Amino acid sequence: MSRGGHFHVAGLRKRFGRRLLLDDVELHLHETSCTLLTGENGAGKSTLLRILAGLEKPDGGSFRLGRRLYPSWRKARRSLQKAVMYLHQQPYLFDGSVEYNLRLALGGQREGQEALIRTALQWIDMESFRETPARTLSGGERQRLALARAWLASPEIMLLDEPTANLDTESRGRTLELLRGLRNQGIVLVIASHDPHHFEELAECRIDLHNGRLTHLAPRGAGTVQSAKVIPIRQGYA
Amino acid sequence: MTSLAEATGHALDLLLAGDAGLWQIIAISFKVSGSAILLATPPALLTAFVLAYLRFPGRRLLISLFSTLLSVPAVVVGLTLYLLLSNQGPLGDWRLLFTQSAMVMGQVVLAFPILVAMGHAALQSVDKRAWETARTLGASLLRAFFMVLREARFGLLAALLAAYGRIIAEVGASMMLGGNILDYTRNIPTAIALETSKGEFAQGIALGAILLLLAFTLNGILQHVQGKGVPST
Helix, strand or coil: CCCCCCEEEEEEEEEECCEEEEEEEEEEECCCCEEEEEECCCCCHHHHHHHHCCCCCCCEEEEEECCEEECCHHHHHHHHHHHEEEECCCCCCCCCEHHHHHHHHHCCCCCCHHHHHHHHHHHCCCHHHCCCEHHHCCHHHHHHHHHHHHHHCCCCEEEEECCCCCCCHHHHHHHHHHHHHHHHCCCEEEEECCCHHHHCCCCCEEEEEECCEEEECCCCCCCCCCCCCCCCCCCCCC | CCCHHHHHHHHHHHHHCCCHHHHHHHHHHHHHHHHHHHHHHHHHHHHHHHHHHCCCCCHHHHHHHHHHHCCCCHHHHHHHHHHHHCCCCCCHHHCCCCCHHHHHHHHHHHHHHHHHHHHHHHHHCCCHHHHHHHHHCCCCHHHHHHHHHHHCHHHHHHHHHHHHHHHHHCCHHHHHHHCCCCCCCCCHHHHHHHHHHHCCHHHHHHHHHHHHHHHHHHHHHHHHHHHHCCCCC
16 A cells, blocks of 8 residues: 555455354555454454454455555455554564564664664653563553554554553553554554543544444544654655 | 593593594584584474474374484484495485485484474474564565574574484494494494494593583583573563
C-alpha cells in the first residue's frame, strides 16, 4: 500500500476443522485511521489479524493494497509482510539488550541508525534502558519497547493484539499515548481488544467479529486527534 | 609390560617433550573431526529447522529416525561405508577407502543425527513468535533463520559439542575407513587401540589424557555458556 492509499480485503474465509472462523469477511481500512476490532474469546480476532499480516494462510480471499490488487493471499503475502506489522498480545523480545532489539528492526540499514535508535528510546522514555537485557523488563516496558521496534520497522499498518492486556493503569496510559503518537504519524492501526472502553478516545470506528462475520459498528465521528507524544516524522512518511 | 606409574610418567614425558609422532596423531584427529563437524553442521541445522518449523507428511517419522540413529554403533557406520567405498562397492571408483576423506565421511554420518536431534530439540524450544516477529520486522527468510538460530544458540552449541565429543573419540568407523595408517589416518582413538594391543601403554595414556582434557574443556565451555543463558519468556 502506498502511503495515502487504502487497504481492502474481500471474501476472506478461514475454517478450522468443521468450524468456520471467518465467513466471507470484508474489511476496508482508510489511511490514518484507527479501528477497534472486538469479539468474544475465540471469535477469530487474532486469526484475522495474523492473516492480514501475512502470517497465516486463509482458505480464500482477495487483497488490495493501495492500487495493487492481489487475487489470493499467497500472492499478497510478501507485500502484506512488508507493509503490515503484527504485534502479539505478549510481544516477543529477542535475547539481547533493548538496543539490540531496536537494531533488529532496522535490518541492514546503516545510515542514521544511531539517531533513529536514540529517537525511539526518547519516544518511549527508555534512554537509560539502552543496555538492559530486554527480557528483564516489566510488562509495560516490554510493550513500549515492542512499539518502538515496530515504529522503527516503518510499517504502513500496525495490527495490535490486546496491546493493553495485563497492564496496570499507568502502563496502559503510556501505551495508549504511544498508540496515539503512531496514529497521528499516519500509521493505520487496528486494535483487537476485549475492553473497547480503553480505546474509545483513540479509535474512529469499531468492527465486531461474531460467528465469522464482521459487523461495522457506527463510526464514532470525527476521529479527533488526541494529545499525544510527538514522534519525529521518519523519512518516507512525510 | 611396564607398570601403570611408569607408563604414565613416560606418557607425560612424551607430551611435554613435544613428541612429533604423538602430536601428528593429535593433529590428524582434530583435522578430521573438525572437517566432519564443519561439513555436517550446516545441513544438519537446516534439517533441524525444517523439522521444527514446517509441517509435512512423514515429519514425525523423520524425527524418530534421527533419534534412533543417535545410538547406531560407530562400527556399523564404518562397516556400511566400507562396503560402499571398497573396490567392489558402488562408490569404489572414488578411491576413498583408507583416506582421511573416508574418515571424514564416517564422522559426518555419525555427527549428523546428533546435530539434527539435539538441534531440533533446541529449535523446538524457541518460542514460535520469534520467527513471526523476525518476519514482521522485515527480515528475509535467511535472516529470520539466523535470528531464530541465535535464540537457540545455547542448545545448538550443546549439540555441536556433543557431536564433536562423540566423533573425536570414536574408534570403529575411523579404524575401518582410515586403516590406521601412520602419519596419515592414525588418529587418537585408533592409535590408543593399536598401542594397547602392542602393550605400549605410554602413548595410549598420553593420547587418552588429551581426550580427557578435551572432554573437560568441552564440558566447561558448555557449562559456561549455559550459565549465561537468560530464561526465555
